[in-house]
Amino acid sequence: MPKKFKLFFNSNYFPLVVLVFIGALGWGASFALDSFVQLLLVYLVINMILASSLNLINGITGQFSLGHAGFMAIGAYSSAFLSLWLNRHFGLGENAPSLIFIVLALAAGASAGLAGYLVGLPSLRLKGDYLAVVTLGFSEIIRVVIINTNEIGGPRGFGGFLAPQSFLFSFTHALFWLVFCYFLIQRLLKSNLGRSFLSVREDEIAAESLGVDTTKTKVRAFVISSFFAGVAGSLFAHFVAYLTPQTFSFAKTVDIIIMVVLGGMGSLEGCLIAAVIVTLLPEALRPLQDLTGVDLRMLIYSLMLILVMILRPQGIYGILQSFKKRPGAK
Amino acid sequence: MQDLLQHLINGLSLGSIYALIALGYTMVYGVLQLINFAHSEVYMMGAFAAYYSASALNLEARPGVLSLMILLFVAIFFCSCLGVLIEFLAYRPLRKAPKINVLITAIGVSLFLQYSAQVFFGADPKVFPQVLENTTLFTFFDVPIKSLDLSVFVVTLVSMILLYLFIFFTKYGKALRAVSCQIQVAPLMGISVNRMISLTFVLGSSLAGVGSVLVGLKYPKIEPLMGLLFGMKAFVAAVLGGIGNIPGAVIGGLLMGLSEEMVVAYLSSTYRDALAFGLLIFILIFKPTGILGKNSAEKV
Numbered sequence: 299m300p301k302k303f304k305l306f307f308n309s310n311y312f313p314l315v316v317l318v319f320i321g322a323l324g325w326g327a328s329f330a331l332d333s334f335v336q337l338l339l340v341y342l343v344i345n346m347i348l349a350s351s352l353n354l355i356n357g358i359t360g361q362f363s364l365g366h367a368g369f370m371a372i373g374a375y376s377s378a379f380l381s382l383w384l385n386r387h388f389g390l391g392e393n394a395p396s397l398i399f400i401v402l403a404l405a406a407g408a409s410a411g412l413a414g415y416l417v418g419l420p421s422l423r424l425k426g427d428y429l430a431v432v433t434l435g436f437s438e439i440i441r442v443v444i445i446n447t448n449e450i451g452g453p454r455g456f457g458g459f460l461a462p463q464s465f466l467f468s469f470t471h472a473l474f475w476l477v478f479c480y481f482l483i484q485r486l487l488k489s490n491l492g493r494s495f496l497s498v499r500e501d502e503i504a505a506e507s508l509g510v511d512t513t514k515t516k517v518r519a520f521v522i523s524s525f526f527a528g529v530a531g532s533l534f535a536h537f538v539a540y541l542t543p544q545t546f547s548f549a550k551t552v553d554i555i556i557m558v559v560l561g562g563m564g565s566l567e568g569c570l571i572a573a574v575i576v577t578l579l580p581e582a583l584r585p586l587q588d589l590t591g592v593d594l595r596m597l598i599y600s601l602m603l604i605l606v607m608i609l610r611p612q613g614i615y616g617i618l619q620s621f622k623k624r625p626g627a628k
Numbered sequence: 629m630q631d632l633l634q635h636l637i638n639g640l641s642l643g644s645i646y647a648l649i650a651l652g653y654t655m656v657y658g659v660l661q662l663i664n665f666a667h668s669e670v671y672m673m674g675a676f677a678a679y680y681s682a683s684a685l686n687l688e689a690r691p692g693v694l695s696l697m698i699l700l701f702v703a704i705f706f707c708s709c710l711g712v713l714i715e716f717l718a719y720r721p722l723r724k725a726p727k728i729n730v731l732i733t734a735i736g737v738s739l740f741l742q743y744s745a746q747v748f749f750g751a752d753p754k755v756f757p758q759v760l761e762n763t764t765l766f767t768f769f770d771v772p773i774k775s776l777d778l779s780v781f782v783v784t785l786v787s788m789i790l791l792y793l794f795i796f797f798t799k800y801g802k803a804l805r806a807v808s809c810q811i812q813v814a815p816l817m818g819i820s821v822n823r824m825i826s827l828t829f830v831l832g833s834s835l836a837g838v839g840s841v842l843v844g845l846k847y848p849k850i851e852p853l854m855g856l857l858f859g860m861k862a863f864v865a866a867v868l869g870g871i872g873n874i875p876g877a878v879i880g881g882l883l884m885g886l887s888e889e890m891v892v893a894y895l896s897s898t899y900r901d902a903l904a905f906g907l908l909i910f911i912l913i914f915k916p917t918g919i920l921g922k923n924s925a926e927k928v
Contacts, residue, residue: 435909
């Protein structure tokens with residue numbers, strides 16, 4: 299990479315440039331593409347946020363959470379409920395100001411982050427594999443609670459809350475959060491906190507002996523991760539404008555896990571690429587599915603999990619890196 | 629009083645099935661330090677194997693102890709083959725990999741079995757053949773003791789005693805305990821670690837097979853997703869008793885079954901699934917090693 303470009307890549311303006319560039323693409327997309335492709339685009343961005351945030355806990359901090367769909371559900375439902383409440387008290391109606399959705403996303407993130415703190419504090423004191431079961435159990439509890447709560451629709455689903463009218467706004471809003479999430483994690487990795495995340499992953503005992511409070515570090519990673527899961531939930535809720543508890547089942551968590559594992563755990567770019575693959579793969583498989591009449595998606599995903607772990611534990615990003623020439627190599 | 633006694637009996641019979649499945653988790657954890665997520669799917673597959681063999685042999689027409697024994701044998705055989713196969717294909721190549729990678733593989737195997745079962749057997753629930761008539765054998769303080777509950781309890785008890793005898797009184801059992809105690813030193817004593825790990829999977833999966841037939845008898849609805857929640861609860865039972873500890877798994881399973889039955893009876897049945905995980909979080913906060921587990925300091 300030329301030096302000038304490298305400087306630009308590391309400058310504070312780079313995230314902004316990325317945002318404007320992809321935003322312009324989205325503006326073009328709002329004219330040029332039909333609504334199905336637009337739907338896929340927004341899902342793609344939301345999935346990328348989910349994958350990046352899960353990567354922070356599963357890849358970078360080396361823990362293993364299976365509850366991301368639960369945090370997403372908390373974000374989605376709290377944001378939807380809050381918007382309904384706002385609408386009732388201030389009568390925003392159809393022409394709700396766009397700013398309100400950003401506030402709602404923040405509130406959703408905060409509530410998911412709080413939930414992450416409450417779940418993480420007891421379970422993160424323990425070894426990684428307990429965390430997997432506790433978080434899986436937590437997301438199941440969330441789903442049971444949602445199904446049994448009548449105020450948010452219960453098993454029937456929850457609708458009738460505020461939703462932005464234009465695709466362009468949904469897309470740029472989601473994009474804003476994606477760029478924010480990506481660059482936050484990227485910058486974080488170069489900070490003191492990020493280094494302690496990595497040290498916890500590499501060797502917990504060594505990290506502790508160097509003065510890293512491992513439990514606190516893990517809880518911090520967990521809270522940031524669930525914050526963004528909540529934000530993604532809020533984006534999802536207001537974009538589809540209708541929520542059902544089934545959306546946030548274990549299968550959703552598995553989708554996100556695949557993105558992180560396939561992309562290469564701990565790699566920021568890898569999980570974005572894998573998010574594209576996992577979002578678009580079902581569409582590519584559709585003809586095959588029509589032909590055979592079986593849902594092959596989850597079969598392929600699960601095989602992928604096993605094979606990636608056995609054959610290529612470093613994931614896609616590892617493949618990409620092996621094509622790149624190492625500096626200094628002849 | 630009569631109600632309470634009835635709930636106690638139901639809880640014990642459910643709990644003994646939990647204990648059977650929990651033993652599989654705890655044994656694999658004891659040897660490999662791995663939560664074998666695929667264990668619950670082995671149990672599910674066992675139920676389907678028993679279902680299909682029962683309809684092939686037309687066992688429902690001849691209910692009785694003999695039919696039950698045949699089904700148990702089929703399920704044990706099928707499950708232990710499946711368990712060994714899983715270990716050989718998915719876990720053995722990862723013996724030296726980081727723990728999280730093996731965990732992900734285990735989740736992958738579990739999902740793969742779940743969804744291939746949905747493709748091959750269909751997602752709709754099936755009715756498990758009743759190979760044992762559910763008659764009242766005798767009454768105990770005005771509570772009828774049904775033949776199903778009793779046979780569930782007896783079969784569980786017998787398999788646990790067999791397991792106990794095997795682990796503590798045979799040479800293979802000794803080798804198994806050695807591997808579980810120190811996996812690096814065991815091969816120096818002439819023990820083949822890989823063979824012992826396979827043996828662990830055979831034992832755990834056989835118990836899962838027994839459990840699957842018993843569940844099929846008691847709650848005669850089998851479906852590809854039946855393992856997920858049941859397996860998680862059995863795992864919680866194993867943690868409750870102290871993971872890696874064989875008597876602990878039995879105690880944990882019984883406690884789990886009893887407390888679940890009591891919640892359904894006296895609180896609300898909608899929250900029965902949330903109970904297990906609430907319990908797990910509670911244990912992890914106050915006694916992470918479980919009831920019988922010993923606290924071991926981590927050494928560098």
